[in-house]
Amino acid sequence: MSTPSNRCPEVDQFPSPTSEESESLIPKSSKPHWTRYLWDTLDKSPEEQRFLLKLDAAILTIASLGYFIKHLDQININNAFISGMKEDLGLDVLWSLLTIIMAKCSNVQQIYVLRFLIGLAESSFYPGMQYIIGSWYQKHELGKRSCVFHASSAVGSMFSGYLMGAVYHLDGVNGFKGWQWLFIINTVISLPIAFSGFLFLPDVPEITRASYFSPDEILLAQTRMQDEGRANRAPYTMKKVKKVLSSWHIYLLTLLYIFYLNGGGVSAQPAFAIWLKQQGYSITQINTYPTLTTAVQIITTLIYAWMSDTILQGRRWPPIIFSGVMIIIVNTSLTVWNIPTGWKWGCFILAGCSSGVSGLIYAWMHEICAEDNEERALVAGSMNEMANVVQTWLPLLIWQQVEAPEYPKGYLASIWIAVAMIATAMTIRHLHGRQVAQWAIKSTRE
Structure with missing residues (x-):
């Protein structure tokens, strides 16, 4: 595949490697070694292993810790709600949308204002980090890194449950309630992670100034992206904007992510915890038992990633289809609702299968x-913006607190959203296949 020549020269800190340099920077392996199925770095030259070790340490550490604290903030609102915040603040149905540290809030109006400001500040983190990851890693490396980054949100969910179970016993200490201590401790954890991002994130290969990379390693990074056919930065022009808006890419990929983010609602809502609360379980139990769902999310996320990068040879659509099928199975059962208690536990736990793609x-x-x-x-x-826009109003219609935990509209809507997600993924698969064939023809002619 030819490499696009749309480099923006004024931002380049290092020259692009020549073809001779590319040959010397990335030694060719005669035959893939079985260790690549464990971790792709193990099947590379010592130079590339050293480079990827630094890259993983910088990007994956900061990205994962950052997303961990972001999701910890979001999940804390659910755990605080079921642990006494509802009674203390008189919160209404909008509780499921609030993601702010609010230990000092004394009324709902304060929460609304703070949530807007925090949401504005954090909105670019996930797509921004996914863009950075996509600027450094090759195809056989990309799925694992993207999913490891995403799995950190599930770790945040689990940690929040355990944290709430622990700090609830601080209720009344220094005048703070247990749920308020949750947000105070969250802040202590978050600040050092946030500051470390300024020091260690490497930006993108063509402009990076990361001190831990040598000039040869920066050339190696640029060569790797050229080998992938992944373009460097270029100026925005009206022609480029029109090209983007006239392609199916932005519409179908955005639609696919909208369906993904809004289709696995049972795992995003505290339905499991509310049901446990109705069954008479303790505060500690209703905060910790739902972490089984997030444990399943972590496990399936990593399985999807490793299978996609290795066994499926870079194909992304099979795990997406499997995820949609699991959404249909789980939500069909919960729509019926009057099912054996054991299977209801199973449905709430297996809902985590839908969140890892x-x-x-x-x-x-x-x-x-x-x-x-x-x-x-x-x-x-x-993708991120439009999916979250839909998520701001759709739960108000289908995941209403007064219907919890039965949620007749929520479970039924999730089934149809999953069907739409599967159909969209298959459409993208078809169109991408045609696109790859066109690229191959173009490359042959050149």
């Missing part, structure tokens, strides 16, 4: 939009 959707997007860096950035932002 976000990283693969982004990895797929990076590959589909590889030839245009600005399109890749715009589509990444559009």
Whole structure:
């Protein structure tokens, strides 16, 4: 595949490697070693192993810790709600949308204002980090890194449950209630992680100034992206914007992510915890038992990633289809509701199978939009932004607190959203296949 020549020279800190340099920077392996199925770095040259070790340490550590604290903030609102915040503040149905540290809030109005400001500040983190990941890693590496990054949100969910179970016993200490201590401790954890991002994130290969990379390693990074056919940055022009808006990429990939983010609602809502509360379980139990769902999410996320990068040879759509099928099975059972208690536990826990394909959707997007860096950035932002826009109003219609935990509209809507997600994924698969064939013909002619 030819490499697009849309480099923006004024921002380059290092020259692009020549073809001779590319040959010397990335030694060719005669035969893939079985260790690549464990972790792809193990099957590379010592130089590339050293480079990827630094890259993983910087990007994956900061990205994962950052997303961990972001999701910890979001899940804390649910755990605080079921642990006494509802009674203390008189909160209404909008509780499921609030994600702010609010230990000092004394009324709902304060929460609304703070939530808007925090949401504005954090909105670019996930698509921004996915864009950075897509700017450094090759196809056989991309799914794992994107999914490891995404799995950190599930770790945040689990940690929040355990944290709430622990700090609830601080109720009354220094005048703070147990749920308020949850947000105080969250802040202590978050600040050092946030500051470390300024020091260690490497930006993108063509402009990086990361001190821990040597000039040769920066050339190696640029060569790796050239080998992938992944374009460098270029100026935004009206022609480019029109090209992006006239392509199916931005519309179908955004639609796919909307369906993903809004289709696994039972795992995003505290239905499991509310049901446990109705069954008479203790505060500690209703905060810790739902972490089984997030444990399943972590496990399936990593399984999806490793299978997609290795066994499926970079194909992203099979795990997405499997995820949709699991959504249909779980939500069909919960729509019926009057099912054996054991299977109800199973449905709430297996709902975690639906949450692990976000990283693969982004990895797929990076590959589909590889030839245009600005399109890749715009589509990444559009996917996240539009999916979250829908998520701000859809739960108010289908996941109403007064219907919890039965949620007759929520479970039924999730089934149809999953069907739409599967159909959209298969459409993208078809169109991407045609696109790859066209690229191959173009490359042959050149």
